[in-house]
Amino acid sequence: MIMSELNLRYFAWVRERIGTAQETVVLPAGVITVADLLAWLKERGPEYAHAFERAEIIRAAIDQTHVPHETPVGTAREVAFFPPMTGG
Amino acid sequence: MIMSELNLRYFAWVRERIGTAQETVVLPAGVITVADLLAWLKERGPEYAHAFERAEIIRAAIDQTHVPHETPVGTAREVAFFPPMTGG
Amino acid sequence: MPTIRVQTEAFDAATEVNAITAGRSDVGAVVTFTGLCRDEGGTLAALELEHYPGMAEAEIARVAAQAESRWPLMGLTAIHRFGRIAPGEPIVLVVTASAHRSAAFEAAEFLMDYLKTRAPFWKKEHHADGAQGDWVSAKDADDAAMARWDR
Amino acid sequence: MPTIRVQTEAFDAATEVNAITAGRSDVGAVVTFTGLCRDEGGTLAALELEHYPGMAEAEIARVAAQAESRWPLMGLTAIHRFGRIAPGEPIVLVVTASAHRSAAFEAAEFLMDYLKTRAPFWKKEHHADGAQGDWVSAKDADDAAMARWDR
Numbered sequence: 413m414i415m416s417e418l419n420l421r422y423f424a425w426v427r428e429r430i431g432t433a434q435e436t437v438v439l440p441a442g443v444i445t446v447a448d449l450l451a452w453l454k455e456r457g458p459e460y461a462h463a464f465e466r467a468e469i470i471r472a473a474i475d476q477t478h479v480p481h482e483t484p485v486g487t488a489r490e491v492a493f494f495p496p497m498t499g500g
Numbered sequence: 501m502i503m504s505e506l507n508l509r510y511f512a513w514v515r516e517r518i519g520t521a522q523e524t525v526v527l528p529a530g531v532i533t534v535a536d537l538l539a540w541l542k543e544r545g546p547e548y549a550h551a552f553e554r555a556e557i558i559r560a561a562i563d564q565t566h567v568p569h570e571t572p573v574g575t576a577r578e579v580a581f582f583p584p585m586t587g588g
Numbered sequence: 589m590p591t592i593r594v595q596t597e598a599f600d601a602a603t604e605v606n607a608i609t610a611g612r613s614d615v616g617a618v619v620t621f622t623g624l625c626r627d628e629g630g631t632l633a634a635l636e637l638e639h640y641p642g643m644a645e646a647e648i649a650r651v652a653a654q655a656e657s658r659w660p661l662m663g664l665t666a667i668h669r670f671g672r673i674a675p676g677e678p679i680v681l682v683v684t685a686s687a688h689r690s691a692a693f694e695a696a697e698f699l700m701d702y703l704k705t706r707a708p709f710w711k712k713e714h715h716a717d718g719a720q721g722d723w724v725s726a727k728d729a730d731d732a733a734m735a736r737w738d739r
Numbered sequence: 740m741p742t743i744r745v746q747t748e749a750f751d752a753a754t755e756v757n758a759i760t761a762g763r764s765d766v767g768a769v770v771t772f773t774g775l776c777r778d779e780g781g782t783l784a785a786l787e788l789e790h791y792p793g794m795a796e797a798e799i800a801r802v803a804a805q806a807e808s809r810w811p812l813m814g815l816t817a818i819h820r821f822g823r824i825a826p827g828e829p830i831v832l833v834v835t836a837s838a839h840r841s842a843a844f845e846a847a848e849f850l851m852d853y854l855k856t857r858a859p860f861w862k863k864e865h866h867a868d869g870a871q872g873d874w875v876s877a878k879d880a881d882d883a884a885m886a887r888w889d890r
Contacts, residue, residue: 424789424861425874476794478857492791492859496877499788499795499819499860500689500774500831500851512638512710513723564643566706580640580708584726587637587668587709588623588680588700588840601771602753613778613827619847620752620771626838627764676764687777689851690884696770697844733841 416487420453422463423494426470429463439485446472447481449491464493471496504575508541510551511582514558517551527573534560535569537579552581559584590652590664594644596671599681608663608685615662617689619696621682627675632721633714637670637679640708644668651702655684658698659691666699668709701733741803741815745795747822750832759814759836766813768840770847772833778826783872784865788821788830791859795819802853806835809849810842817850819860852884 420435427433443452447467454464464470472479473492485491508523515521531540535555542552552558560567561580573579591607593599601620609615625635648666655664663685673679682699686692705726713721742758744750752771760766776786799817806815814836824830833850837843856877864872 421791423791423859424863473791473794473859476791476797478798492794494791494859495861495874497856497859498862498875498877499790499858500855500881509640511640511708512712515638561640561643561708564640564646566647580643582640582708583710583723585705585708586711586724586726587639587707588704588730600753601756602751605752605773609775609827613776613825614780615775615827616777618771618773618775620769621840621844622756622769623840624760624766624769625764626767629765674764676760676766689772689774689848693772693844693848693851697840700840700844 418485418488419490421490421492423492425495426463426493430459444484445481446474446479446483446485446491449485450481450493453493469496470494506573506576507578509578509580511580513583514551514581518547532572533569534562534567534571534573534579537573538569538581541581557584558582590649590656590666592645592648592652592665593667594639594641594648595667595669598669598678599667601681601683604665604667604681604683605685608665608683612662614687615685616687617692618663618683618685619689619692621680621696621700622678623680623700625673625675625677625679628713631716632675633716633718634672634674635679635724636672636712636714638710638712639668639670643708644670647707648703651699651706654702655695655699659684659686659695661686661691661695664695664699666703668703668707670709672714698737701730701737704730705734741800741807741817743796743799743803743816744818745790745792745799746818746820749820749829750818752832752834755816755818755832755834756836759816759834763813765838766836767838768843769814769834769836770840770843772831772847772851773829774831774851776824776826776828776830779864782867783826784867784869785823785825786830786875787823787863787865789861789863790819790821794859795821798858799854802850802857805853806846806850810835810837810846812837812842812846815846815850817854819854819858821860823865849888852881852888855881856885 711724
């Protein structure tokens with residue numbers, strides 16, 4: 413099995429709290445869904461824990477399409493996390 | 501009792517059928533409401549009978565305000581009759 | 589104070605919007621509605637718009653006052669043309685401005701529904717083949733659209 | 740085909756309307772919605788609009804395609820700015836054109852409700868006193884506005 417690289421992108425206060433807009437990670441075994449990915453990221457440090465402290469309000473997109481947290485990450489190239497949108 | 505003069509105005513196909521846009525009449529005794537006025541006008545000739553053959557769809561305004569047919573003409577200076585509006 | 593005009597000349601929506609928003613920064617939402625003369629598949633040469641001078645302005649003013657009492661508006665403009673209007677030309681303009689979009693949208697729809705069914709204007713068709721056309725009939729759908737505001 | 744743009748520059752509603760209606764006479768109704776930056780009683784210096792490049796355009800295109808499948812539109816334009824925007828400046832423009840007014844109004848409202856809640860943009864406040872402001876919170880009212888289109 414090939415370890416696949418995943419591009420992560422953060423926006424708005426998620427980006428500010430983590431301190432970076434973008435990073436590349438290798439998905440560990442056991443991370444199947446977006447929710448798994450969020451849980452794994454929360455363990456990476458206090459800045460991640462702060463950004464994702466209320467994981468239920470965090471929105472996710474896989475390859476630039478909105479997805480619910482139970483969606484499998486699958487062969488995604490890019491997963492983005494951000495607060496509820498406030499455009500318009 | 502003074503015989504009061506009333507200005508009548510007609511628009512769109514009501515105007516076309518009657519053949520005039522405006523006329524002044526002296527209200528006869530017994531004409532109390534807009535409906536009475538319509539009924540009286542219908543007797544004035546075939547062009548009026550044609551214009552008001554379906555009196556129930558004719559709209560009326562007293563002194564430039566929409567009114568239902570049961571409204572008393574009262575001391576109106578101007579009564580207008582016209583088809584349902586099609587502006588906008 | 590709403591801006592209300594009944595005129596033969598064309599109008600410019602951008603000018604009317606600017607008259608409402610220029611020099612202020614509390615407006616969050618501007619809606620414009622422009623109603624245009626359609627060619628009806630090429631059969632129409634023009635519409636002739638007849639109106640009741642005086643009452644047309646007064647009725648639009650009444651409708652505008654109702655809109656201003658129902659929604660927190662920061663600007664309201666309604667312009668309705670009369671006379672001969674060719675396909676592609678504008679007939680009516682409504683502009684509403686508010687802090688928030690729902691008020692601006694609802695007020696503009698309300699104004700149009702009321703203008704359609706209460707403002708004393710009548711449309712006569714002139715056909716492209718030179719024949720005199722009919723007076724446009726009022727639509728039940730327009731009465732229904734107006735009735736929803738009574739809820 | 741809808742016109743969709745995500746840009747820093749301001750836009751001109753009249754130009755966008757003209758691009759839809761020029762040279763045709765089958766359009767009966769044009770609705771424009773312009774969303775502007777409000778000064779919040781003088782406390783706001785500017786809004787900083789962050790967006791997700793690529794996804795922003797894609798999401799607006801998805802919403803536009805939905806609108807075009809729901810209503811018989813003859814034109815649809817959606818432009819959303821990003822970057823620093825001062826009070827009084829426009830942020831978003833939606834233009835819809837149709838034969839009839841109800842389609843144009845409904846499609847414009849639908850687009851705005853969806854843009855508000857699904858397009859990946861975020862607003863940060865910069866206060867007039869120089870202080871860094873907060874990120875604007877999403878409003879439940881906006882989610883409720885969007886939900887009504889599921890009926």
